[in-house]
Amino acid sequence: MSGNGGKLRLAVFKFSSCSGCQDELINLGEDLLSIIEKVEIAYFLEASSRIDPGPYDVALIEGSISTPHEMEVVKNIRRNSKIVIPIGTCAVHGGPQSLRNWMDQGDVVRQVYPRPEWINSLDKTTPISEHIKVDYQVSGCPVNRLQLLSVLKQVLVGRRPYHRLESLCQECKRRGNVCVMVSRGTPCLGPIMVEGCGALCPSYARGCYGCFGPMIDPKPEALARRFEEIGLPREEVILKLRNFSSWSEPLRRFLERYERG
């Protein structure tokens, strides 16, 4: 890695988001202290007032792109960084705020601000990968800090990072949970969502609501059919799938079809 006695120069950026994924990084606590020998935190505005203009070896990006200004900044980050890794469901799929993409934008701003003309916001809020080329992505709301640590460690040794992208059902089975959909008829997004959270919701006897985003090659049409079979009206099926990752390619394409009927 460039300069600095072989230390990896890490930058952490935030766009439209809740700061929760950066916080997961801070929540690493002692683990963060332990990798700090090999990592130089060059830019992490929430944690440090030391501002290093770059270039960086690795840029972690939290949040989605919502304003013309953010569009410019994210392009600069790309130019200034060797490896760009969006972290969290906002950065990877658009996040909860992308729910507004399904509504009329003029209406949205007018509903919220008394002087909508002072608000400078793009029509849609979109994932980082719609604006720049990304090298790897780790989803989650929040991102799982241990997954993040594992990805960082892989990058540190110069490996191309990898983490599992199978369905939540796999993780749920490994935990030995009873399926909430089979046993109680509770609608669960597990069959199309990516693992990584520890199958938390089914472990708490509730259905997955999709905060980690879709698995690799999901089948939303099959799940929607299943939801209908257990008695969910169409508009509720739409609400279930219109979740924090509904702006991801596979869910968006499916919803556009399904809503037409």
Added chain:
Amino acid sequence: MSGDKSFEIKVGQLARVEGEGGVWVRVKNGKIDYVEVNIFEPPRFFEAFLRGRSYLEAPDITARICGICPLAYIFAACRAMEKILEINVPEEIQVLRKIAFYGEWIESHVLHFAFLHAPDFLGYHSALEMAKDYPNLVRNAIAVRDWGNRAIEIIGGRAIHPIGFRIGGLYRIIRKEELEPLSRNYEEIRRKGEELLEFVLNMDLPDIQYDMTLMSLKGRKEYPILEGLVANNLGWEFPEDSFEENITVEQKMYSNGLHYRLRNGKPYITGPIARFNLNYDLLAPEVRDVLEAAGYRAPLKNTYQSIVARAAENLHSIIEVGRLVEEYSEPQTPYVDARVRAGEAAAIVEAPRGMLYHRYRIDELGRIVYANIVPPTTQNYVAMEEDIFKVGDLIVKGPPETAQRIVEMTIRNYDPCISCSVHAIKLRIINE
């Protein structure tokens, strides 16, 4: 001399705060002439896309407004919906909510006073740099913070955006023995919490005094966290439902965060310093002992001392978690259900940064038709700007490098959560 000094301080990007904001201060002829706290964090329009969603989704969706204090959002949403549906949450579940919520206060307070704010007073850029010279401070802070996060994880599944809480209670019953990891090292964590408070009490904090209008919930028997009457140090007291009648709101062209004041036009401060001064007698006696041994007690005199309130509340939270874990007995059912009906209600909880207000109206099918959310940081923006005028002498008389540092410190006194604050938006009802 300072009498003819004219200059500008522009902080394009505030560091060590949550979210995106800057400050602009203009000094003319030795006096602060103009202050602008500029919030460019993009709005995310939660109130708009909540409409049409199920009332059951309000806690999980609004939690995403803030990654530092998601539980405050979860509990404000739960309490408002429970009021609409007339659900009485049993005591056992209240105990679990409080354990987790105090866990969040610990996680958020330690993050701020030890990692984001202490570097200001000790002269570092970050906690990581500070760790070399103050290894104990940083290690204690990490241990206490982990313990607070653990309290949330045990009950809610994970520390950030926990999934275990719902309207009426919890998704599953938490067994008494599941709380055991918290009692196991309680004594050690409490000692560390005490050391952290003592460390803060020994720091050299500016000793100026100025008027502060403070507003927070007021507890009856307990320090306020989940509920209470709204009170301020002007002697006002009113129920949470009439919050909007007691404040005014205004949009500024330079900011995506709205500006709130009392209905008489006065800016006010919400947060730890307000709770501390208005509820001092309700802090655990052990906390007051440590404070008073160091010569501190309510009222704190200026917002730089908010770090004292935060460290004191942190120790109080640790002691409360310890007590509540002992007290806990398992509820009969994980949650109380109720028939859905149309209605409207408001609730205020004390987020780590101060009063968080939620109001919802739902229809007979339980769909949200209206939402208004007022986070704490947005209530503090006017007070932040005012504070910079109040400490004008400190800013003007020193060299320009110190001036900028003091401006930033003054903002950081509020532990601003800018990510939250841009959703602090009064929803104008249209098409109705």
